[in-house]
Amino acid sequence: MRIHDKFSELDEKDEKALIAYVCAGDPSFEETKEIVKSLINAGADIIELGLPFSDPVADGPTIEAAAQRALEAGMNPDRYFELAADIDTDIPLVCMTYYNLIYQRGLEKFAEDCVNVGIRGIIVPDLPAEEADDLHNACKENGIDLIFLVTPVTDNRRMETILNKTSGFVYVVSRLGVTGTRSDVARSTKDILDRIDTDVPKAVGFGISDKEQAAEVISEGADAVIVGSAFIKIIASGENVNERVETLARELKEACRTEN
Amino acid sequence: MKKSMYGKYGGQFVPEVLMPALTELEEAYDKYKDDKDFLEELDYYMKEFAGRETPLYFAKNLSKKYGIKIYLKREDLVHGGAHKLNNTIGQGLLAKYMRKKRIIAETGAGQHGTATAMIGANLGFETEVYMGAKDVERQHMNVYRMELMGSKVNSVESGSRTLKDAINEALRDWVTNVENTHYLIGSVVGPHPYPMIVRDFQSVIGNEVKKQIMEKEGRLPDSIVACAGGGSNAMGIFHPFIDDKDVRLFPVEAGGCGLKNTNKEALHSASLSVGEEGILQGAYTKILQDEYGQILESSSVSAGLDYSGVGPELAHLADIGRIEPRYVTDDEALEAFYELSRNEGIIPALESSHAIANVMKMADDGELGELVVISLSGRGDKDLETVFKLKEMEA
Ligand SMILES: Cc1ncc(COP(=O)(O)O)c(C=O)c1O
Numbered sequence: 001m002r003i004h005d006k007f008s009e010l011d012e013k014d015e016k017a018l019i020a021y022v023c024a025g026d027p028s029f030e031e032t033k034e035i036v037k038s039l040i041n042a043g044a045d046i047i048e049l050g051l052p053f054s055d056p057v058a059d060g061p062t063i064e065a066a067a068q069r070a071l072e073a074g075m076n077p078d079r080y081f082e083l084a085a086d087i088d089t090d091i092p093l094v095c096m097t098y099y100n101l102i103y104q105r106g107l108e109k110f111a112e113d114c115v116n117v118g119i120r121g122i123i124v125p126d127l128p129a130e131e132a133d134d135l136h137n138a139c140k141e142n143g144i145d146l147i148f149l150v151t152p153v154t155d156n157r158r159m160e161t162i163l164n165k166t167s168g169f170v171y172v173v174s175r176l177g178v179t180g181t182r183s184d185v186a187r188s189t190k191d192i193l194d195r196i197d198t199d200v201p202k203a204v205g206f207g208i209s210d211k212e213q214a215a216e217v218i219s220e221g222a223d224a225v226i227v228g229s230a231f232i233k234i235i236a237s238g239e240n241v242n243e244r245v246e247t248l249a250r251e252l253k254e255a256c257r258t259e260n
Numbered sequence: 261m262k263k264s265m266y267g268k269y270g271g272q273f274v275p276e277v278l279m280p281a282l283t284e285l286e287e288a289y290d291k292y293k294d295d296k297d298f299l300e301e302l303d304y305y306m307k308e309f310a311g312r313e314t315p316l317y318f319a320k321n322l323s324k325k326y327g328i329k330i331y332l333k334r335e336d337l338v339h340g341g342a343h344k345l346n347n348t349i350g351q352g353l354l355a356k357y358m359r360k361k362r363i364i365a366e367t368g369a370g371q372h373g374t375a376t377a378m379i380g381a382n383l384g385f386e387t388e389v390y391m392g393a394k395d396v397e398r399q400h401m402n403v404y405r406m407e408l409m410g411s412k413v414n415s416v417e418s419g420s421r422t423l424k425d426a427i428n429e430a431l432r433d434w435v436t437n438v439e440n441t442h443y444l445i446g447s448v449v450g451p452h453p454y455p456m457i458v459r460d461f462q463s464v465i466g467n468e469v470k471k472q473i474m475e476k477e478g479r480l481p482d483s484i485v486a487c488a489g490g491g492s493n494a495m496g497i498f499h500p501f502i503d504d505k506d507v508r509l510f511p512v513e514a515g516g517c518g519l520k521n522t523n524k525e526a527l528h529s530a531s532l533s534v535g536e537e538g539i540l541q542g543a544y545t546k547i548l549q550d551e552y553g554q555i556l557e558s559s560s561v562s563a564g565l566d567y568s569g570v571g572p573e574l575a576h577l578a579d580i581g582r583i584e585p586r587y588v589t590d591d592e593a594l595e596a597f598y599e600l601s602r603n604e605g606i607i608p609a610l611e612s613s614h615a616i617a618n619v620m621k622m623a624d625d626g627e628l629g630e631l632v633v634i635s636l637s638g639r640g641d642k643d644l645e646t647v648f649k650l651k652e653m654e655a
Contacts, residue, residue, distance in 0.1 A: 053553075053554065054419070054554040055419070055424065055541070055555050056428075057275070057428050057431045057432060057541065058435065060432070068418075071554070076552050076554075077552050098539075099273055100538045100539040100540065100547075100549070100555075101553045101554070103538060103539055103553065104538060104551075104552060104553030105552070105553070125275050125276075126274060126275060126539070126542075127273060128272060128274065128276050128279050129276075130262075130271075130272060131271055131272060149275070149276045149277075151276050151277040153280045153281075153439070154276060154277075154279075154280070155280060158279065158280070162276070173276070176277060176435065176436055176437070176438060176439070177435060178432045178435055178436065
């Protein structure tokens with residue numbers, strides 16, 4: 001299922017999307033498969049599967065540590081695509097990774113590999129619109145979405161350029177900073193959502209960790225919430241991981257269903 | 261070619277949140293680089309605060325021993341003990357004109373951190389420096405210096421716990437505080453416009469050399485040799501000579517324990533000599549990486565050269581043959597450290613010792629010509645502990 005179709009399906013049900021991020025291979029190949037299964041069981045609509053990079057500059061300590069664990073457990077791009085292929089689901093998978101890993105594999109090959117394993121979109125946090133033409137073309141040719149980010153300091157001119165390029169959804173970074181859970185998500189969220197004039201769904205991420213924050217962001221106009229670090233923290237704890245991941249995902253999805 | 265490129269290298273591979281800041285910086289630089297007030301203040305600081313111009317010193321004993329004329333550009337005499345202050349004065353003033361309240365920096369050897377702390381204290385910025393935990397250990401005198409001047413020093417525990425990881429952490433800080441903070445990058449690395457700005461502020465080195473060598477020798481040198489970590493002292497001394505095609509330019513990288521790699525780690529830092537094209541910390545350049553594009557940790561006896569990447573303009577100049585990368589090992593650099601100390605009464609930084617070692621090595625085979633200028637980028641006080649420890653281990 002393509003990302004666009006997923007959002008259409010949710011629209012009909014009057015629901016918003018829960019996009020769940022986990023880092024592939026953290027803590028191991030097999031465990032990631034189980035964790036993703038739990039997320040899907042709980043109603044996650046899109047799975048963002050991180051491909052770990054040695055130098056993740058856009059990530060905070062939680063996700064950086066996850067990447068480190070995954071790399072130490074032997075994750076690499078070849079294994080990553082095997083893992084994605086093993087995930088038996090109809091919902092869209094999205095790859096989040098840094099540009100050098102895509103570049104070294106070859107843009108075409110990376111896009112093809114994605115299509116072959118059911119990855120429908122790519123997010124590259126260190127690839128701004130100015131540098132993205134080549135990957136954009138490779139994605140287009142293969143029918144997958146290249147998802148761009150906008151932030152509170154993105155001015156209106158850049159915003160327009162980025163909204164013209166992004167497809168699938170636009171990743172709205174609700175506040176300045178790296179990934180990680182925060183207690184003060186909402187303040188700048190409304191401002192930025194109001195500035196985004198597009199038909200593409202708006203997915204808000206960076207800092208959302210519980211159902212209250214999810215509900216708040218949705219009430220301010222988000223079409224989707226992206227939650228990562230909150231799941232990773234559970235995974236890092238190693239205690240009742242699948243059960244607790246599933247519970248949190250259920251709560252978050254509930255917030256996406258409630259009419260605001 | 262895009263304005264942000266140096267040949268096919270360079271670019272701006274950074275999170276979206278930093279793009280406006282890079283544009284703001286580039287616009288400010290364009291505006292002030294020819295501004296009379298800015299240039300006057302820059303001149304004043306270079307002279308009165310940094311102590312420029314620095315001597316071009318004829319190393320008579322070395323020259324005699326190696327049979328060619330060797331001059332040392334004495335950046336070790338710049339306030340703080342290294343060329344790094346040239347750049348921090350420039351960017352510090354730029355940050356002041358841009359009305360930033362806070363400056364942050366990464367540091368390897370601690371020299372750039374120290375130079376940032378100096379200008380931070382002088383111009384009244386809140387100053388924070390990121391330094392790999394391994395470098396905090398091996399260069400802790402510089403940590404004291406920075407703290408003494410009122411900077412906060414953050415020890416970075418991730419990755420190889422060296423320069424690359426300090427840059428990652430500084431980038432994360434900048435992403436978070438971009439509205440009031442200037443990231444004062446210490447070398448010709450990172451996203452455009454940094455490689456250009458740092459090169460321009462460091463070009464004072466080469467401009468002085470050009471004038472001084474004409475006065476002393478009545479001609480340009482046959483070759484110029486400079487160590488290259490990120491490559492700022494090298495670009496600074498090379499840049500004014502790029503069009504003087506008869507002057508050969510040799511950047512010298514850290515060969516560490518030899519040009520071999522393990523699984524996760526390179527035993528050297530020779531990204532220009534043996535690195536491959538890729539994207540690291542904002543730029544497309546030559547980097548040390550594995551088959552998948554994961555960055556390899558680098559290694560060198562000198563903290564300031566211990567980096568997995570190199571400035572994009574150096575990568576370009578190497579490709580077109582205008583600069584000719586060389587490397588020397590840890591042992592060769594250490595030997596040069598002793599050699600200069602004993603023969604000239606000048607204790608060089610371990611970084612700069614790499615440049616000297618290369619001259620010692622190549623003096624015989626003619627490639628340097630008869631008249632060579634070495635960039636003595638810094639003084640060795642900061643390295644005494646490292647050198648003594650290595651000596652003890654040998655004994
Ligand atoms: C004395 C000295 N020389 C050289 C370097 C390497 O930097 P670059 O290659 O940017 O000149 C350093 C870095 O810390 C240094 O302290």
